[in-house]
Each structure stands twice: as C-alpha cells, then as structure tokens.
Ligand SMILES: NC(=O)c1ccc[n+]([C@@H]2O[C@H](COP(=O)([O-])OP(=O)(O)OC[C@H]3O[C@@H](n4cnc5c(N)ncnc54)[C@H](O)[C@@H]3O)[C@@H](O)[C@H]2O)c1
C-alpha cells in the first residue's frame with residue numbers, strides 16, 4: 001500500500017520487514033557473540049547486559065514477521081532502541097570505552113530509531129491517520145481463461161460473493177451500478193458507480209459518480225499467463241475521501257488494512273473460480289465457545 | 303462428540319464438542335475409526351508451532367466411514383471406508399495439477415497469514431495451527447473433510463485399519479523422503495531419527511533399491527525396530543561420533559543420501575545443543591537443526607539431503623557453504639500424500655509392506671493426553687500410538 005497526499009512514500013510493510021531482519025540479526029549477534037559485538041562497537045564487555053538486549057531484539061524481530069499487523073511490535077522496537085541509546089549514552093560517560101566507536105554505534109542505533117519511529121507512525125495511522133488517498137495494487141494468477149474471469153467480473157453483481165465487505169451491487173443499466181458496503185459499526189456506505197473502461201476479456205475500469213461519500217475508482221486487467229498457465233489478474237483500487245472528511249470513513253469501510261483486504265478478496269476470487277467454493281472453517285467444532293479463532297482467523301479473513 | 307483439543311504447552315484434553323457439519327458443497331463427514339498421534343503433533347504439544355488457539359482440535363492421521371456427503375461429492379457415498387491425507391488439497395490449482403498437493407494454493411483460508419511468515423502459503427493441514435488454515439483435526443469421533451471428491455482414498459478390501467491408516471501421512475512421508483534421494487543401485491542411505499517417519503523411510507529406501515540403510519537414534523527400542531523390522535544397520539549417537547562412524551562405514555566418502563527424519567526439536571549433546579535449546583526457548587530461533595547440520599556435513603559430494611523432518615521458521619548455523627561447495631541437493635516438503643495413495647496401497651496389496659509394524663500402543667480417544675505423554679517421553683517403549691474414538 002502506498003499513502004499519497006503529501007506523505008512520504010514509504011512502503012511501511014517492506015520497511016517493517018527490513019527492521020525485522022535487523023532486529024533478528026542484531027539480537028542474535030548480541031546473544032551469540034556478546035563479547036565480540038561489545039568489542040566491535042567499543043563498549044566494555046558486559047555479556048549479560050548484551051544478552052538481555054539481544055533477547056528483546058530477537059523477540060520483537062520475530063514479532064514483526066509473524067504479526068499480520070506489525071505496528072505494536074515496531075513500537076516495541078522503538079522502546080528497545082531507546083533502551084540501547086540510554087545504555088550507550090551511559091557507556092559514553094565511562095572512560096573505559098572508546099568514545100569514537102561508541103559514537104558511531106549510537107549514530108547507527110539512532111538512525112534505526114528514526115526509521116522505527118517513522119514506520120510505527122505509518123503503520124499505526126494506517127488509512128485514517130492523515131487525510132490522504134489510498135492506492136492498492138494486487139496481482140494473482142488463476143488457472144482459468146481470461147474469458148471466464150472477465151465474464152465473472154463484468155457482472156459487478158457477482159463481486160459480493162468474493163468481497164466480504166460488499167453487501168450488494170445492483171446493476172442499474174449496462175454501465176451504471178449501485179454499491180452497498182458494510183462498515184464495522186453495523187451501518188453501510190452506498191454509492192453509484194459507472195464503468196469507465198471496457199475491453200472484452202482484457203480490462204474493466206469503474207469509478208464512483210459525483211456525490212459519492214467515498215470517491216473511488218478501480219480497474220482489473222486480465223492477461224494470459226505464458227505456457228498455458230491461466231490468467232494473471234491485476235487489480236488496482238483508489239479511494240479519495242472528499243474534502244473536509246477525514247479518512248475515518250475509509251477506515252470504517254476497509255477495516256484496518258486495505259492491502260490485506262484486497263489480497264483476501266483476490267484469494268477468494270481464485271478459490272471460487274478454481275474450486276467452485278471458498279474454503280471455510282466458520283461453523284466447525286472446537287473446544288471453545290467460538291468455532292474459529294478470533295485472534296487469527298477472524299482477523300485475517302475479516 | 304468427543305475430541306482431543308489443544309490448550310497450551312503440554313496441555314491437551316478430550317472435550318465434548320459439537321459434531322461437525324457440511325459447510326461447503328465438496329465436504330464430507332467421516333466417522334473416525336482410527337486416528338494416530340504423529341511426531342508433528344509433538345511440535346504442537348511442546349509449543350513450538352505459532353498460531354495455535356486454545357480449543358483447537360488436533361489430529362491429522364485418520365480414517366473412517368463416510369456418514370454424509372456435500373452436494374458436489376459424487377465419487378463417495380455414505381458407508382464408504384476412507385483414509386484421509388493430512389494436507390488438504392483442492393485438486394484444481396496449478397500446484398495440485400502438478401502433483402504438489404501440500405502446496406495447494408486454495409485450501410488455506412488464512413493464506414495471507416502464511417504469506418507474512420513464509421513468503422507464500424502452503425496448503426491447509428488438519429489440526430495444525432491457524433497459519434495452516436485453523437482446520438479442526440481428526441483426533442475426534444467425526445471430522446469434516448473438505449474437497450472430499452479429490453482427497454480421501456477408498457479402501458475396498460479387507461485390510462485392518464492399522465494396515466492402511468498410515469497412508470494418511472507417515473508411510474507416504476517416509477516414502478517421499480526416500481524417493482527424493484533418487485536412489486541408484488549400490489547406494490547407502492543414512493536416516494537420522496527412528497521414529498515412525500524414520501522407520502518408513504528405512505523401509506522405503508530398501509523398496510526403492512538401496513544397498514544399505516544406516517539408521518541413527520538413541521533409543522534402543524527404536525534402533526531395535528529399525529534393525530529387526532527395517533533391516534537397517536544402526537548407530538546410537540550416544541555411543542559413537544556419527545560423522546566418524548558414517549565415514550568409516552562408507553569407505554571415507556559419506557552416505558549417498560542423508561534423510562533428516564528428526565526435525566526442529568532434535569536432541570544433542572554439548573555446547574551446540576545448549577546453544578540451540580537456549581535460543582529456541584528464548585524465541586531466538588524457531589528450530590534446532592542439529593540432525594540437519596550433521597546430515598549435510600556427512601553426505602557424500604554431489605549427494606542428496608532429504609528433509610521430511612518439520613521446520614517452522616528460522617534455523618541457525620546451517621552449513622550452506624558445505625551444500626554449495628560440495629554440490630549437494632536439498633529436497634524437502636510436507637508430503638504430497640495424495641500422489642502416493644494409490645501406488646502405496648498397491649504395495650500393501652502386493653504384500654511388499656505391512657505398515658502396521660510401527661504400532662506399539664492402542665488407546666481409547668479418552669486417553670489421548672496419556673498417549674501424548676508416553677509418546678513424547680518414549681515411555682513404555684512407545685513408537686506409535688493409535689487412538690480409537692469409539693472404544694472405552
Ligand atoms: N514432511 C512431512 O510431511 C512430515 C510428516 C510427518 C512427520 N513429519 C516430521 O518428521 C519428524 C519425525 O516424525 P516422527 O513421527 O517420526 O517423530 P518422533 O518424534 O517419534 O521421532 C523423532 C526421532 O528422532 C530422534 N532424534 C532426536 N534427535 C536426534 C538426533 N540428533 N539424531 C538422530 N536422531 C534424533 C528421536 O529420538 C526420535 O526417535 C517430525 O519433525 C515430524 O514433524 C513430517
């Protein structure tokens with residue numbers, strides 16, 4: 001996902017992953033070779049201290065990778081960086097350390113802290129943090145012909161079958177349709193849209209009409225994959241909240257992570273077209289009051 | 303119905319839960335007659351697999367009788383006796399059509415979670431964490447089987463449950479591990495781990511033409527089974543240095559292929575083991591690749607290291623330089639069980655193998671928690687536990 005509208009264009013997920021690797025790398029070095037690392041950055045050998053820092057680094061590193069939404073883990077990194085900075089500052093005051101080297105290490109950690117802060121801000125603000133447009137692109141390969149996929153998508157009334165947050169789409173005529181979208185509060189957002197582009201078996205584009213609560217547009221492209229491997233489907237969506245309305249409406253509309261939402265929808269599209277059904281576990285038995293896991297299943301599929 | 307549920311590390315309980323229902327047109331419901339505990343379940347039991355939720359129903363090695371089918375299932379009918387493969391495959395996607403069923407693109411409803419963790423998502427698996435779909439498992443009286451039109455194999459002859467049950471996982475797993483070695487006449491295959499998977503890897507290596515199989519473990523009863531039932535030569539890693547012994551036994555060259563049938567919770571000795579244990583306990587690495595390291599270093603130049611043992615995330619100090627510089631091939635994966643069902647059932651029919659030899663314990667489902675304990679601790683010479691859901 002990229003956030004436009006004056007914000008720095010950083011792919012925060014990518015950044016979070018980079019920080020995850022950094023955490024794991026730094027953490028393991030601190031655990032495995034505390035002495036060498038200490039020597040390298042010029043601090044007097046204090047293995048136990050370094051081990052403790054290492055544990056925290058690695059724990060938050062793995063957290064960034066495994067969390068669907070890594071914001072909290074990144075915040076734990078920010079806390080960790082602060083701790084490192086404080087410790088290094090303390091080391092600076094001791095004459096047993098080589099100040100120059102400690103200063104370099106401090107600069108490096110401070111640099112990472114700055115990145116962490118930026119990343120944590122972007123992740124936690126998400127789509128509703130700043131008034132700005134949302135742009136999402138996703139691609140999937142489906143083991144069917146462009147013709148078949150095109151004809152499914154060409155009838156927008158099919159879309160609620162694959163998109164959880166769509167309540168309904170009604171075709172008004174050959175070009176125009178009416179969309180009703182769920183918001184988690186139990187209310188709905190509605191708008192009329194029209195088809196803006198149409199190239200049989202290749203491309204469909206649409207856009208909301210004047211007066212929509214959420215100005216949005218989208219397109220889907222179908223390209224035959226090489227070697228008879230089905231069709232590459234590319235989806236692009238843009239959402240622009242009207243002037244004066246902050247992104248809150250968008251956040252409601254999308255849940256928390258627009259990119260995840262589109263990824264899930266495209267998986268569902270592929271599953272439905274290829275297998276005739278969408279895999280589910282909602283309704284299965286479990287040794288607890290609910291059939292699925294709220295932490296994992298509901299979050300991911302939401 | 304009764305089902306064995308996961309509640310945390312070393313905590314499984316048999317609880318009364320709802321009966322499963324048909325949820326999709328391609329589903330079937332199976333009344334389970336036998337269900338095994340797998341070494342993979344121990345990774346859950348020991349708390350090494352992330353994204354488990356309290357109350358998850360465990361179990362992925364099961365068979366039974368079809369009691370209900372969804373509207374799209376035409377090849378099965380009520381009363382059919384079936385064995386169910388542990389990976390859930392759709393049969394329609396690019397990977398299923400290539401026979402790579404355990405990396406089916408469609409069967410994991412939580413694919414986006416697995417993508418975060420591993421880059422791309424593999425297939426869903428019964429009772430094996432929410433990363434792999436959060437599907438209810440088969441250590442229960444009934445199970446829902448998705449895509450039932452393409453997954454289960456019908457058993458139409460008079461074999462006992464124990465003769466065919468292991469088609470669900472460990473027989474194909476040992477077989478694929480051996481097949482991945484591309485065994486040639488005269489080859490020596492070394493197998494780390496004489497658990498159930500190791501036992502089937504040994505048998506399969508001989509079925510596929512190995513000259514010698516050398517099996518490694520530390521439990522006398524498991525080494526004994528490898529010798530007596532499998533025909534392997536055995537090494538106890540508590541008594542000998544494995545790399546030296548293998549070198550000595552293979553004329554200095556090393557085994558032609560090495561199979562790691564141990565996985566992420568390998569046991570070992572000395573400083574390296576202490577390191578791995580500590581790091582794993584502190585969540586610093588997710589896997590303890592002790593057997594894998596040894597397998598890589600021991601394998602002959604240009605040989606194959608085949609890894610049926612399960613790994614979850616990050617493993618440290620893998621001697622990749624040894625792999626690269628000595629032209630080794632690494633082959634691994636959750637088993638593409640569906641690919642082996644028919645051919646391995648034929649081998650059973652021809653009498654080439656009787657998979658029931660691994661079973662040491664039969665317990666009513668109610669006693670699943672005790673089954674996990676004795677299997678984990680190798681008490682009472684336990685090698686494989688089969689649970690009977692309908693016996694008291
Ligand atoms: N790839 C697949 O599809 C698949 C399927 C089933 C099981 N598995 C995996 O295969 C592995 C083995 O399964 P199992 O049911 O046989 O489990 P198990 O726990 O019964 O067997 C593991 C054996 O390895 C031995 N061992 C431990 N450390 C060792 C070492 N350093 N050297 C040699 N032996 C060592 C143990 O003593 C034990 O006998 C597990 O990791 C399991 O998850 C994979």
Ligand SMILES: [Zn+2]
Nearest residue numbers: 340342363471
């Ligand atoms: Zn198994």
Ligand SMILES: [Zn+2]
Nearest residue numbers: 392395398406
């Ligand atoms: Zn598939």
